[in-house]
Amino acid sequence: MSDKKQIADALRGLADNESAMDVVEKQVEKYRLDLLRPVYKDRDELIGRVPSFWMVVLSQHSNFANFIRASDFKYVDCIDDVRVEWDEANPGNFSVNIKFHGLEGDFPAQSVTKRFRLVKVKDDMKVSGNDEDRESGDDDDEEEYERLLSDPVDVEWPVAYDSINPDKIQDKRASKKEYRTGMKTLFGWFRWTGLKPGKEFPNGESLAELFANDLYPYCVKYYIEAQRDLADEMSDSDNDDSAEEPLELPSDDDEVQDHSKKRRLE
């Protein structure tokens, strides 16, 4: 009996130890982002001087295209800048800012910022405030996990999308299919809240995480990969323009593959 009690005590100790590790991980994440913030700021400025940087990154990324509609790429090609900023106090919360240039008569130039907040959730959909019950929930047996939520943010849709633009669809019942198609576009993602699964942009949380944990942290590596692929394709043509040559960095392909793990933020 004393043995069993000792084991139970050790298991309780291990549960506390796991909590201590989670606290360390959050502290490390904050430390990392505090150190990276000025480096990202310098990088944003440098990226702004490379024409079509984000067009190259977004059009060549192996997964980004799976989230949106093929017709969206006309407007993805309008993206001049992408920035992700993490809250200093709460690095689980972040915003994605996207700057588009316009297309005459179809699509206005605009800068759109969508914010995401990491919230604690119990038994699936009961959402509790951010951080609030981190301590008080200890006695509770219900499983608790974290997920992203967001609020809809205004974005001007292309005129070419009028038929699927939810603000321009008069009869939502009659145009259910068009409404749903619209919600699956990149513009639909800006309306995503995380609270109406099946009725809004699919996998909105994953696309937010793709920006924050993959596309933004590794955009330079993706750009270089894309340029390398282009250089390989053009290797038999005359290619004496040094600015067009792939940028050599001390990294191999395997390393690039791994990066979505290394700089992952949760």
Add this chain to the structure above:
Amino acid sequence: MSDKKQIADALRGLADNESAMDVVEKQVEKYRLDLLRPVYKDRDELIGRVPSFWMVVLSQHSNFANFIRASDFKYVDCIDDVRVEWDEANPGNFSVNIKFHGLEGDFPAQSVTKRFRLVKVKDDMKVSGNDEDRESGDDDDEEEYERLLSDPVDVEWPVAYDSINPDKIQDKRASKKEYRTGMKTLFGWFRWTGLKPGKEFPNGESLAELFANDLYPYCVKYYIEAQRDLADEMSDSDNDDSAEEPLELPSDDDEVQDHSKKRRLE
């Protein structure tokens, strides 16, 4: 022309920026390990109080079994303790310590420590010293990457493995097949160097990384998962022994899936 020069300058700036990020990542990794070290130490002590902890973790892990031979599990079940320690100055280097209890007449109790060092490598197999040419390599166009190497470490093999034990095979030419079989066992892994691909334990680097980046950091989560699976299986039987019940921690399965990324060390 001035445009092209500006772009080339920006690309060079981005290469420097990537190097600055790598420096930050290494600094963050050191910070993380410095914070985790005392937490891991407490945890090692707690784990030592839970009988068969590592037997449960190693036998239930979805990937570990793929690295070794099925017959090795008789000796995996002898593992009473696993510890990973990262070098304070150089967190890319680490050691894996495994403690076995003995099996009467077959296998002696022993504690074996295998050290791994992360080295810079150029054009595949030319190995350079750890850290040495991090700066001097800048002008070099060759791609450089990091990989693990190790030295063989003494371990006593089970008597049952005499026929495949490389130290007991008299004629290596005649017993090539037995020799190779031996090298594929867990005991073969302790001889792995990383310098003789095809002739030593297969994927020795990956097994080292599995211990350091997955099994050791997430062993408590794996233990809980395994206990939960057991509890599910026994859910219709009388089960009033609280020490045998799954330990509830604030994490969901998705989170567990993700952990190998979150605490990943490179």
